[in-house]
Amino acid sequence: xxxxxxxxxxxxxxxxxxxxxxxxxxxxxxxxxxxxxxxxxxxxxxxxxxxxxxxxxxxxxxxxxxxxxxxxxxxxxxxxxxxxxxxxxxxxxxxxxxxxxxxxxxxxxxxxxxxxxxxxxxxxxxxxxxxxxxxxxxxxxxxxxxxxxxxxxxxxxxxx
Amino acid sequence: xxxxxxxxxxxxxxxxxxxxxxxxxxxxxxxxxxxxxxxxxxxxxxxxxxxxxxxxxxxxxxxxxxxxxxxxxxxxxxxxxxxxxxxxxxxxxxxxxxxxxxxxxxxxxxxxxxxxxxxxxxxxxxxxxxxxxxxxxxxxxxxxxxxxxxxxxxxxxxxxxxxxxxxxxxxxxxxxxxxxxxxxxxxxxxxxxxxxxxxxxxxxxxxxxxxxxxxxxxxxxxxxxxxxxxxxxxxxxxxxxxxxxxxxxxxxxxxxxxxxxxxxxxxxxxxxxxxxxxxxxxxxxxxxxxxxxxxxxxxxxxxxxxxxxxxxxxxxxxxxxxxxxxxxxxxxxxxxxxxxxxxxxxxxxxxxxxxxxxxxxxxxxxxxxxxxxxxxxxxxxxxxxxxxxxx
Numbered sequence: 001x002x003x004x005x006x007x008x009x010x011x012x013x014x015x016x017x018x019x020x021x022x023x024x025x026x027x028x029x030x031x032x033x034x035x036x037x038x039x040x041x042x043x044x045x046x047x048x049x050x051x052x053x054x055x056x057x058x059x060x061x062x063x064x065x066x067x068x069x070x071x072x073x074x075x076x077x078x079x080x081x082x083x084x085x086x087x088x089x090x091x092x093x094x095x096x097x098x099x100x101x102x103x104x105x106x107x108x109x110x111x112x113x114x115x116x117x118x119x120x121x122x123x124x125x126x127x128x129x130x131x132x133x134x135x136x137x138x139x140x141x142x143x144x145x146x147x148x149x150x151x152x153x154x155x156x157x158x159x160x
Numbered sequence: 161x162x163x164x165x166x167x168x169x170x171x172x173x174x175x176x177x178x179x180x181x182x183x184x185x186x187x188x189x190x191x192x193x194x195x196x197x198x199x200x201x202x203x204x205x206x207x208x209x210x211x212x213x214x215x216x217x218x219x220x221x222x223x224x225x226x227x228x229x230x231x232x233x234x235x236x237x238x239x240x241x242x243x244x245x246x247x248x249x250x251x252x253x254x255x256x257x258x259x260x261x262x263x264x265x266x267x268x269x270x271x272x273x274x275x276x277x278x279x280x281x282x283x284x285x286x287x288x289x290x291x292x293x294x295x296x297x298x299x300x301x302x303x304x305x306x307x308x309x310x311x312x313x314x315x316x317x318x319x320x321x322x323x324x325x326x327x328x329x330x331x332x333x334x335x336x337x338x339x340x341x342x343x344x345x346x347x348x349x350x351x352x353x354x355x356x357x358x359x360x361x362x363x364x365x366x367x368x369x370x371x372x373x374x375x376x377x378x379x380x381x382x383x384x385x386x387x388x389x390x391x392x393x394x395x396x397x398x399x400x401x402x403x404x405x406x407x408x409x410x411x412x413x414x415x416x417x418x419x420x421x422x423x424x425x426x427x428x429x430x431x432x433x434x435x436x437x438x439x440x441x442x443x444x445x446x447x448x449x450x451x452x453x454x455x456x457x458x459x460x461x462x463x464x465x466x467x468x469x470x471x472x473x474x475x476x477x478x479x480x481x482x483x484x485x486x487x488x489x490x491x492x493x494x495x496x497x498x499x500x501x502x503x504x505x506x507x508x509x510x511x512x513x514x515x516x517x518x519x520x521x522x523x524x525x526x527x528x529x530x531x532x533x534x535x536x537x538x539x540x541x542x543x544x545x546x547x548x549x550x551x
Binding site for chain 1: 184197199533
C-alpha cells in the first residue's frame with residue numbers, strides 16, 4: 001500500500017513537512033499527491049477517531065444484519081440507497097454470507113435503536129428479516145487500540 | 161554487625177551505577193512523561209517467532225539445552241551470518257549461544273585479558289565495556305571519537321592509544337548512542353593497526369541489521385585477516401525485537417570460543433531453551449521481519465533527524481542502530497542541565513550524552529524506537545523547550 005496513505009490514515013494530522021521528512025520526499029510533491037488523492041476521491045476526508053465511551057451521555061451502537069429480497073433489475077443498490085438515507089445509519093455494507101446487509105446504527109438509547117429497526121427498517125418492503133446486535137465494548141477500531149489494559153502505556157523498562 | 165564495605169569485593173564497589181538510569185528514575189516519578197530514553201525495540205517479537213516458543217512449551221521442551229546451544233540453532237546462526245554478512249563460521253566449533261549479547265561481551269573480555277592488560281574502548285559507547293573490563297582486572301583505555309568524524313573510530317585515534325599493554329579492542333558499531341557506523345574503508349584502516357600491534361578485537365555488532373541509507377553493515381570479521389582476531393557478538397534482541405527472550409551469540413576462532421564456552425558452562429550453563437526454539441524460527445523465516453522493522457525505523461530516523469536540524473541543533477546523520485545524538489552545545493547548557501530542564505518543564509525524557517562517556521558531554525541521546533505519533537509529540541515539546549531556554 002502507498003506509504004503516504006498509510007501514514008495519513010494512521011494520523012491525518014501529520015504536516016506535509018513532517019511527512020516530507022518521514023518519507024524522504026519533497027513537500028511540494030507530497031502536497032500535489034495529497035491534492036490529487038483528494039480530487040480523485042481516494043482520500044474522502046479527515047476525521048477524529050473518538051472514544052465515545054469516554055464522553056458523557058454517549059450513544060449506543062448496534063450492528064444490524066438485514067436480509068432482503070433484491071428488486072428485479074435493480075439488485076441491491078436501490079435498497080441500499082434507501083437504507084443509507086436514514087441518518088441513524090452510520091455505515092452500510094453489502095455482505096457475502098447468511099445475510100445481505102450489515103448496517104451500523106447509532107442511537108441515544110437502546111430503545112431508540114430498537115424503534116428505528118422496528119418502525120423504519122423492517123417496514124421497507126424488500127426487507128424480510130433483521131437481527132440487531134448491540135455493541136458492548138470496543139477493543140479496536142480503525143487500527144487503534146481502545147482496550148485499556150493494553151493501552152495504558154509503554155511497558156518497556158530501562159535496564160541499563 | 162556486618163561491615164559490608166569490607167565484606168564486599170572492592171572492585172565492584174568502585175564501579176559507578178549506569179548514568180542512563182537516573183533520568184529514567186526521575187521520569188518514573190512524574191505523570192504524563194514522554195520518554196525517548198528506551199534502548200530497545202518497541203515492536204513485539206514477530207508472531208510466528210513467538211508461536212514457535214509457545215509450541216516448544218506446549219510440547220514440554222523445558223530442559224537445559226547443550227552448553228553451546230542447540231545444534232539446530234548454531235547451524236541456523238552460521239547460515240544466517242554467512243547469508244547476511246558474508247562470513248562463514250563452523251557451527252560446532254565457532255558459535256556459542258549466550259544469554260543476550262551482554263553475556264558474550266563479559267565472557268569474551270574475561271577470556272581475553274590478563275590482569276593489567278589494556279582494553280581499548282571507543283566512546284561514546286554502550287556503558288558495559290568499561291566496568292566489565294575493570295572486573296576482569298584489565299585497564300580500560302578510553303578512545304574519544306569525534307562528531308567531526310561522524311563518531312567513527314579512526315586508525316590514527318587508535319594508534320595514539322596503543323601501548324605495549326594493549327590487548328583487546330572493542331568495536332561497538334553500529335553505535336549506541338551515536339548511531340555511527342563504520343564503512344569498509346574505515347574498518348580496513350583499523351585492521352592494519354590491529355595487525356601491526358597484534359591486537360584482538362571484540363566486535364559488538366548487535367545493531368548490525370539496523371543500518372540505513374543503502375549500504376549494508378560490514379562485519380569486522382569480513383575484513384581480510386580479521387576473522388582469526390575477532391569475536392563477533394550479536395543477538396536476537398534488536399534484530400527480531402526479542403529483548404526479553406535474552407538470547408545472543410558469539411562467533412569467533414575455535415580456541416577463543418572453547419574458553420568462552422568453558423566459562424559459559426560454569427557460570428550460566430545454557431541459554432534459555434524456549435528462546436532458542438523461537439530463535440531458530442526467527443533465523444529461518446524472519447528476514448522479511450527485519451526489513452519491515454528497518455523500514456519503520458528509517459522513517460522515524462528521518463523525522464527525528466530532520467526535526468532536530470529544523471530546530472537548529474547540530475545533528476550528524478546517524479546511519480545505524482535506533483538513536484540519534486544531537487549536540488546541545490549551542491544552548492550553553494551541560495547535557496545534564498539540558499535533560500533535567502527538559503524533563504521538568506516539558507516532561508520529555510532523553511539521556512544525557514555523558515552517560516556514555518565523558519566525551520558525550522554536550523550531546524543527548526534520543527531513541528527513535530517509538531511510534532511516529534509519539535515521536536512527533538515529543539519533538540514538538542523539545543522544540544518548545546528550546547524556544548523557552550533561548551529567551
